[in-house]
Amino acid sequence: MTAPWGKRGDMIVHESEPFNAEPTPAALARAVLTSTDAFYVRNHGPVPELDPRTWRLSVRGLIARPLTLSLADLQSQFDHHRVIATMQCAGNGRAGLMAVRAMPGHPWQRGATATATWTGARLADVLTAAGLDTTRGHVAFEAPDIAVDACPPQRFGASIPLAKAMSDEVLLAWRMNGQPLHAVHGAPVRVVVPGYIGARSVKWVDRVTVREHPSLNYFQDVAYRLAGQALGPIAVNSAILAPDDGATVAAGPVTITGYAMAGDGRGITRVEVSLDGGRQWHRAELGSRLSQWAWRQWSITLDLPPGEVEVTARAWDVTAATQPEHEAPLWNPKGYANNAWARTRYLVKAK
Incomplete structure (x- = not known):
């Protein structure tokens, strides 16, 4: 038995549209590498089902050579790298905080966490090929999924400091656990930012911009913040x-x-x-x-x-x-x- 998007039938579904679900603890405990059908899903809008043949990645901003890359370009022009990394939603464990005092949001247990093998091109290599023109700043990502809970409704976006973006572990990934990305996990290409909250690993990415300041996208500038600070690295x-x-x-x-x-x-x-x-x-x-x-x-x-x-x-x-x-x-x-x-x-x- 399977749930929507090829997920296990025993997934804990918090919302059907947009689809948000986490595995049971027993499913998560089965292996150190999480099977794709048990990997949690956090969405803010409907899943965009993109044609990998027509998908394009725009690289702009503080660079010398703006790029427009197809999936074939990305796969043929850049070395392939593999990273085993755990992703965790910033709301992981929210149910425990809800037991203290009520709040809106999905009652995530401790299953909004999972580990996979990711394969793709290093973001650093792509930025270097584009003639990165600064040593300071931020790298912003955008995707075509429209988040209706944003104010105003807008494309999902995020940014990370340039120093993190240029680290070897940050990928523009097209494979997950050895297979092409599924639509619900960001196909054809997603960002993978190991060690940061899952919201920074933007799915369905189609725009990368090097800029002086962090992104002004709702999900960077308003949401996913705590005590006035944008959330980044995950606490122990x-x-x-x-x-x-x-x-x-x-x-x-x-x-x-x-x-x-x-x-x-x-x-x-x-x-x-x-x-x-x-x-x-x-x-x-x-x-x-x-x-x-x-x-x-x-x-x-x-x-x-x-x-x-x-x-x-x-x-x-x-x-x-x-x-x-x-x-x-x-x-x-x-x-x-x-x-x-x-x-x-x-x-x-x-x-």
Whole structure:
């Protein structure tokens, strides 16, 4: 059974049009690389189904040689690069903030996060070919999807600092998990900005502009901001994926798994799990490090006593940053950047 756009039938669909959905924790826990049918989808407007034969990318702004590139141009004129990277929506975990105080928006759980292998041309190579004419500034992206919730309704857009844009990991990608991009994931070409919130990885991109200041697009200048700042790198966070919240398990050894990640190349160094609200912690085993841009899966086997048990997890990154304990101080009216301790409850039955 499949959901719209080739997604798994058990996807948690928050909205049908525009399509917004996340996988169940169990589906996300299946593999370190997320299958395309389980990869979350965040859209602000209807999915534009573009013809790759007629698609063109316009490169303009503070450059010496403006470019107009077809997909064939992009694939033939530039080296192909592959990056394993995790994407995470800025609203990941919003449901936890909604439990503190109501707010509008989709009640994303911790599944608006997923990891894939992306293949494409480095944005830096394209900008260099265009005769980049500045060492400071920003690179703006636009796409043809029209977001009706923007004020006024407009094409989706975003920008990133030029220093990030020129980093090796930022791609103009046309393949995902070894296959051509699906329409719902940005075909024929999307931007992939590892380590930044998913909104900066603009799907269906058709315009790249080097400019002195950040984009004035609604989704850069108004939305996806917190405390007056445009959101960029992702804060260290984690999730418990299996067993699922509310599961009934047998008393005794239970293996608990999840993910942990931090933005902009900051690796995960430690994940700890507690059964008593944080008084005592147990160190989890970290899974393989696929790249500096990918999450780390983790697991731990603990003896669970009969009764209702709350399991808590927290992670640290390489800068020694860790997650805050509670969600209440993180509450904001847009429901962004919830990186509080992960919590789940199990009903543990005696054998």
